[in-house]
Amino acid sequence: MTRRRLGYDGVLAACPVSVPYARYSTHSAHWWLGRALFELLRASGLKKADVDGLCVSSFTLTPDTAVGLTQHLGMAPRWLDHIPMGGASGVVALRRAARAVQAGDADVVACLAGDTNHVDSFRNTVSQFSRFAQDAVYPYGAGGPNASFALLTAHYMARTGATREDFGKLCVAQRDNALRYPHALMKKPLSLDQYLGARLITDPIHLFDCVMPCAGADAFLVMSADRAKTLGLTGVRILSTIERHNAWSDDPIQQRGGWTMDVDDLYALAGRGPQDMDFMQAYDDYPVINLMQIEDLGFCAQGAAPQFVRDNTFTIAGSFPFNTNGGQLSVGQAGAAGGYLGLVEALRQLTDTAGGTQVAQAQTGLVSGFGMINYDRGLCTAAAVLARSDT
């Protein structure tokens, strides 16, 4: 027997903020997270003491967790969560914070994700990413996520007939989008020829298939609709969310994500279908995972994403507006903030604050997260359907 899921009525997500990304930073993660909270307070008009819920995601905060951060930031929240789910952190933070507000366990939850990037940070993160990675991945060439995704990409290409041009089309479109997003680290246009001619990293992964590790932070608030109204904030409704971990562990190599287990539930609770989405913000640490999300979230059949890519355009004005701020591929990957990048962009799209990347008449959008290559595959998947609160 399955109980009918409760919706997220009466709860809004609001105040998307981004601390501009930097390739390298001499600051620690605490600095980036602290700045994100500061920006949230400034944008909302709230005082620090008004924030009674805190949710944090960060790789480089160690040895601290969200607990240590409360003391560092001088907060006394009555609800606290630390979400170590990498690219799935944004959606998961949203859905947990929403339930906390709905249940009255917190009135205002600040959801923060941020990381620093010292010159040596990435190697340290990769070499100590997980026990399975330390025991059974890193000693094999220490290629990091490039190598893991090269294997998944090679297998996906062989299985579906996807070509580098298909991946390139998405990357080029995302770069077009990024040129309209002021915080994107990539400032130059990218042509398909440049994409195809880029340096080989770990075949079939070439330079422009890889994200650039950087420092940065993204954040948003979750509160009741009434509170938002009092504060004069425009929020975004949460129509539905899902998360799933370690799905399909019997698949010998990852060819689908956990979204496939929950996608029907996602759209049923939302009362919307894939055709109703005005944009999609997918987790894009490598192009292959974009194609898997397009399949797994119901925009086309399994294995048909290459054709879907050929049949659509992905810029802001395209037939399928996709990663409208440029995604991590063009903005940069600020550690755990990479899991928030699509979510804050979706909140902007649905509150008419996206500026140069605004999709005309965006009413409803999909945000998807994917995280944590613990061993040979990404374990965490999540997605949310969001809608404007003023229609």
Added chain:
Amino acid sequence: MKQRSTPPANQPPSSSSSTVRLSPPGKKNPVARTRQPTLPPTPRSRRALGLTRAAALGRFELQVCPACDTVQYPPREVCGACLSHELRWQSVNAEGVLLASTTLHHSNDLYFRERLPWRVGTVHMDAGPSVVTHVHQDCADGARVRLTLRLDRSGQAVMIALPEKDTPHMADDPVLRETSCDPKFRRVLITDGKSAAGQALAIALLQAGASTIFLGDPQPWRHNAAYASLLQDERIQAVTLDVTDTDSVQRVAASLGGKVEILINTADLEREGGVMSARDVNVARDALDINVLGLMRLAQHFGPALCARAADETRNAVAWVNILSIYAQMNLPARGMWSASKAAALSLSQCLRTEMRSAGIRVINVFPGPLDHEWEQRTPPPRVTPQALAQAVVRGLKQGTEDVYVGDVAQEFCERLAENSKALERELGA
């Protein structure tokens, strides 16, 4: 190391190419800096060291759940299927299919950066798990492969996917060359070439492709026909070397230290007798001088030279081999004093192994049963022939194992030791 050609940019990656045969190394550039050793990533969980034990012994073992038979990988604390907490290491079917592979042109680790391009892949084992593994260049994507566990230069176990059937020159593959101590094109010092074991080793190593054998002679005044005949081969060079004489060891190390990639210590004084039966400690002192302090003198003078050349791009030093005895592991009272000296040498070699691991030089301990030579004349068969000992050493070098047990006596000894060490102690004295 030969570079593999990379596939054209738009092709799906990494189908196989056949192994390029190694060519003999040229002369070392005397003014070029010798590349200093770096190690592949070393940290492992304690559980993962079960793989290292298996690889050190040349076995392929994974954890298996005794309750539900699920084969586990990566190593776990509890069964990933039924949560049983009594996982056991045991031999499993090492075959599978190479689902995908990639060639790294970038690495986050210094050791691999120096050895790019490097091939890795995902193998779906018939036994169940998927394994991220080094991939031999003769493996094709989608083809059946067999996995092997080897020690890498850090001394930790790694998986390697090998082609289902042997291919020409397959040992010349970069990943096998890096994880083995193959004698091919390497120069070997055998410390006592006047022993039967030393002479059999010289022949076996030449057959395995060693380019030069420096054959030690502790007693140049003493004629030995077999030794003299070996010197007819121009690849074998006589070296006066007395491991009890620090000056002698130092002199030889100064002239040969930079030209030896494998050192095999065959120097040994084996005599009958226990503790109370000997009326003085003179023979014991001689045995300890050769078997224990000899090893120490060699290590002090040759050790640093080998370590300094562990990553030499022309020809890198790889291994230190001690010919011990199975009785190093438990005393045989009939040769009690000798057993004790071998036990001391074993303990010393464990120290040496740790010291050399930081450079990636492998210390291999060889544990034969009684040898078929003049000092075992009264030992009943089975005895290990010097040729069998030599073949086992060559096999150990090629596989890169750490502990080599030679002959039926040694194999049985291990089982008895594991089963009931007290029973073995009583029986050895019977």
